Amino acid sequence: xxxxxxxxxxxxxxxxxxxxxxxxxxxxxxxxxxxxxxxxxxxxxxxxxxxxxxxxxxxxxxxxxxxxxxxxxxxxxxxxxxxxxxxxxxxxxxxxxxxxxxxxxxxxxxxxxxxxxxxxxxxxxxxxxxxxxxxxxxxxxxxxxxxxxxxxxxxxxxxxxxxxxxxxxxxxxxxxxxxxxxxxxxxxxxxxxxxxxxxxxxxxxxxxxxxxxxxxxxxxxxxxxxxxxxxxxxxxxxxxxxxxxxxxxx
Ligand SMILES: O=C[C@H](O)COP(=O)(O)O
Numbered sequence: 001x002x003x004x005x006x007x008x009x010x011x012x013x014x015x016x017x018x019x020x021x022x023x024x025x026x027x028x029x030x031x032x033x034x035x036x037x038x039x040x041x042x043x044x045x046x047x048x049x050x051x052x053x054x055x056x057x058x059x060x061x062x063x064x065x066x067x068x069x070x071x072x073x074x075x076x077x078x079x080x081x082x083x084x085x086x087x088x089x090x091x092x093x094x095x096x097x098x099x100x101x102x103x104x105x106x107x108x109x110x111x112x113x114x115x116x117x118x119x120x121x122x123x124x125x126x127x128x129x130x131x132x133x134x135x136x137x138x139x140x141x142x143x144x145x146x147x148x149x150x151x152x153x154x155x156x157x158x159x160x161x162x163x164x165x166x167x168x169x170x171x172x173x174x175x176x177x178x179x180x181x182x183x184x185x186x187x188x189x190x191x192x193x194x195x196x197x198x199x200x201x202x203x204x205x206x207x208x209x210x211x212x213x214x215x216x217x218x219x220x221x222x223x224x225x226x227x228x229x230x231x232x233x234x235x236x237x238x239x240x241x242x243x244x245x246x247x248x249x250x
Contacts (some may be wrong), residue, residue, distance in 0.1 A: 002025045002206050005162060005229035007038035007123060008236025009091060009210075010045075010061060019045035020045065023052040025239035030246040031057045036229075037246045039236070040091050040123070043077055050086040058063030061089030061123065064097060067110035069117075079118035091231075093149065094125045095168045112149055116157050116205050119134055123162040123231065124149045125210070126189065130169035132138040138167070139188050156182045159204035164231040170211025172233055179217075182209040183224035212221060215241055218248035 014022065019041055030037045040061035041049055049060045066076035082090060092115065093108035103111075108124065115122040126145040128138045142165065150158055165186050169176050177185075186207045194202035209221050210231035221227045229249055235241045 002228045003034065003036050005038060005206055005208060006246050006249045007040055007061065007089065007091075007162075007164075007234050008216075008242055008245075009040045009094070009230070009231055010042060010237060011063070011096070011233055012042060013237055014042065014045060014215050016045050016048050020048050020052055022237075022239050022242075023049060023058075026242055027052070027056055028241075032246055032250055034085075035246055035249045037125040037242075038089050039122075041090060046082075046085050048086055059088040060086070061091060062120075063085050063091045063094065064121070065090050065092070065111060065114060066082060067107065067114040069114075079114045079120055082120055083118040088121060089123055089162070090120045091123045091125065091164075093145070094170060097128060099168075105145060108145075108149050109151050112161070113152065116153070116160075119220065121160055122160065123164055123208070125164045125166050125231070126167040127164075127168050127211075133167065133169060138163045138185055142185060142189050143183065143192050146189055147196060150196055155201045158193065158197050159201050162187060162206045162208060162229075164208045164209035164210045165191075166231060168211075172212070174212050176212035176214075176217060177209070179209075179220040179224050179227070182221060183226055185246065186224070186227045199250070213245070215248060216246035218245050222249050 038059045092111045097103045128141040206228040208229045213230040213232045214235045
């Protein structure tokens, strides 16, 4: 049985004091049996959040990492550094990283391996652009991105990956994919994982939907058999809304 996972992706929002205040508001309330709650926050807030999360069931994640352990990479943060902080998850290959920072499928794969090297759990984002959807290429795009991201992973590692299916046209636009459409693509992605490994591995992988998920639509997504949670941007920034999302995933 796959445990639902709600991950907030704060993107480039919140100072340290704002992050600590958010955490004080959600502590105890966003801790619900049977649901894994995660907050993926800016690097600057991670030490304070890891400290605040001690003794709670809420996991802390980063939003990116460099694939090398160290070196002359000005402005970058490595898996060694994240592990040292006590971070559990790391988002890899978010469409904003792919679009604005040139992250290719090959780089995404290197980052996934770097995450496992340092015992961090990757949340790997895949999803199509609007023009790709309109051209009927949604599943092809997701297949290529998924296969590239998983290249060289063992079945045991693959089973621990969280995939976030995020149609790019649905991110931050208020235009969410219907739950039936999201289920169709996510079931397909699960099939891609089965093709790479086996049925047991595909059955173990958790696949989230992301793109304008809100407290008022989380239940529809969670009612779908292949959707195991959500990667949430805007609606994860307010404590009350984040708590409702975690409650809605039960
Ligand atoms: O990582 C989260 C996604 O980009 C979705 O963002 P959103 O919930 O603001 O649409």
